[in-house]
Amino acid sequence: MAAPGPRSNDPETADESACITTIVDTIADIVPKLRTAFETHRSYEGDYNPSGEEMLAADVYADELLESRLGGLDCIGTYASEERADPIQVGTGLSIAVDPLDGSSNLGSNNGVGTIVGIYDGDLPASGHDLVGAMYVLYGPTTTAMVATDDGVTEYLCSDGQREVLTPSVSLPETGTVYGFGGPVPEWPSAFRRYAMSVQRRLKRRYGGALVADVNQVLSHGGVFAYPSLETRPSGKLRLQFEANPIAYIIEQANGLSYQGSGSVLETEPERLHQRTPLFVGSPEPLAELIETLGGKA
Ligand code: AHG
Ligand code: MN
Ligand code: MN
Ligand code: MN
Numbered sequence: 243m244a245a246p247g248p249r250s251n252d253p254e255t256a257d258e259s260a261c262i263t264t265i266v267d268t269i270a271d272i273v274p275k276l277r278t279a280f281e282t283h284r285s286y287e288g289d290y291n292p293s294g295e296e297m298l299a300a301d302v303y304a305d306e307l308l309e310s311r312l313g314g315l316d317c318i319g320t321y322a323s324e325e326r327a328d329p330i331q332v333g334t335g336l337s338i339a340v341d342p343l344d345g346s347s348n349l350g351s352n353n354g355v356g357t358i359v360g361i362y363d364g365d366l367p368a369s370g371h372d373l374v375g376a377m378y379v380l381y382g383p384t385t386t387a388m389v390a391t392d393d394g395v396t397e398y399l400c401s402d403g404q405r406e407v408l409t410p411s412v413s414l415p416e417t418g419t420v421y422g423f424g425g426p427v428p429e430w431p432s433a434f435r436r437y438a439m440s441v442q443r444r445l446k447r448r449y450g451g452a453l454v455a456d457v458n459q460v461l462s463h464g465g466v467f468a469y470p471s472l473e474t475r476p477s478g479k480l481r482l483q484f485e486a487n488p489i490a491y492i493i494e495q496a497n498g499l500s501y502q503g504s505g506s507v508l509e510t511e512p513e514r515l516h517q518r519t520p521l522f523v524g525s526p527e528p529l530a531e532l533i534e535t536l537g538g539k540a
Contacts, residue, residue, distance in 0.1 A: 251491070251508070253392045254363075254374040261317035261336055262361055262375040266389055268311050269359070269377070270398070270405040273385055276357065279303045280381065284349055291325045292516045293481065300349060301325055304342035304357065312338055312359075322366050322515060324484045329366045329515065336374065337362040341484040344378070345452020354382045356454025360488035367483050367515045370508025376488035378454045388412065388461065390495040395461075414498040417527040418464020422449035422456040425479065429472035437535040441466065441528060453480065457489055457523065461496060466524035466532065471503065478502075478520035482510055486521045499529035503536060 254262070283299035291297050305325045313321040313332035320337040322329035329337065341358040348355050357379040364372040377389040385400040386408060397409035421441050423430075430438065445466070448459045453469075460467045471478045480486050490500030490507035500507040501522040510519055522532055 251371050251373055251392060252363075257317065258336065258361075258363065258374045259391065261315070262389075262391055264315055264317065265312060265338070265359065265361060265375075266377060266387065266398075266405065268315065269308075269357070269379060270387065270400050271403045272307055272311055273379060273381075273400045274403055275307060276304055276379075277381055277385065279307075280343075280349055280355065292327045293324065293518075297325055298343070298346045298349060301343045301346050305340070308340050308342050308357070312340070320366060322483065324481060324516070327515075337364060337366050337368065339366055339368075339483040339488075341481070344454045344485065345450075348450070348452045348455075353450055354380060354452050354455030354458075356380050356452060356458075358454060358485055358488050360483060360491070367512035367517065369512050370482075370487040370490055370506070370510065373487060373491045373508070376491040378457075378488065378492070380454050380458050382455065382458075386458075388458065388492055390492040392495070395492055395496040412461055412496045414461065414493070414496050414525045415464035416525060418460065418466070418525040419446055420448040420459050420463045420465035421445040421524075421528070422447070422459065422465075422467045424449065424451070424456075424469035425472045425475070429474060430470055431536075433536050434468070434470045437532050440531065440535075445528070453485055453489065457493070460498075460524050461493070464525045466522065466528040468522045468532070469520065470522070471520045475518070477518040479518060480521045482507070482512065482517050482519045483515060486510075486519050489521065490523055493523040497526075498524055499526055499533075501529060501533055501536075
């Protein structure tokens with residue numbers, strides 16, 4: 243089984259590093275506006291996104307603000323989002339795939355929500371190995387950003403439009419203490435159900451229904467997050483371009499492992515912009531047990 247740690251994503255160039263820095267600074271700058279919008283834009287719009295989900299006004303607001311600010315950067319060529327059918331050409335340069343508001347159904351109950359950004363060197367849909375960087379923002383009691391490049395993962399505290407380093411180098415412990423598994427238990431594949439029975443004997447359940455918040459608990463405490471394939475959703479629920487690839491890249495850069503049923507998430511063949519995938523990410527030990535139980539390689 244592959245040793246945990248960064249996979250074979252090519253090291254980013256100086257220009258790509260500079261672009262990633264500008265993206266992170268731009269997002270830190272608009273975080274206050276996004277947080278305000280989560281207070282005021284809570285109604286459903288009646289419009290549906292390409293994944294068939296009814297969009298909140300906050301989904302639309304976040305998408306439009308991110309498109310105007312990130313799409314306006316000289317180093318960005320393509321902007322794509324969970325809320326739009328197709329990528330839009332905004333210039334020449336890197337491609338960004340955005341989940342503007344992750345966990346939007348948590349907004350009404352005032353639980354954690356996030357924003358996820360995948361930064362790809364290549365046309366979309368792209369392979370996870372085309373990622374040169376990825377980040378997420380977690381809007382919790384405080385607002386934090388987790389930023390992964392080929393140098394590793396850094397956690398920032400975001401306030402007043404600025405960011406300051408909170409954790410210079412984020413690294414997952416071998417085992418950890420928490421697990422979070424999504425989807426209705428009766429619809430889990432039997433092998434995953436067997437795995438869940440084993441894990442819940444020794445890890446603490448932490449599941450809140452927003453990918454960013456649930457993954458952040460795994461990055462903070464170590465453990466495993468999973469959203470497996472389901473009877474009614476054989477390809478799982480999470481989107482490869484906007485959610486699974488960026489999260490898998492962050493986890494692998496933090497010395498963890500990702501898996502989608504036959505290998506690393508980053509190996510998944512990109513076919514459609516909104517394709518879904520099962521997602522398993524976390525510390526080496528619980529992921530090794532999962533991979534052994536479900537078969538396949540890391
Ligand atoms: P989004 O709000 O961007 O559509 O994402 C929701 C996703 C993800 O955040 C979370 O892990 C998952 O939906 C939760 O699904 P369940 O509601 O089935 O638990
Ligand atoms: Mn959605
Ligand atoms: Mn999401
Ligand atoms: Mn979303």
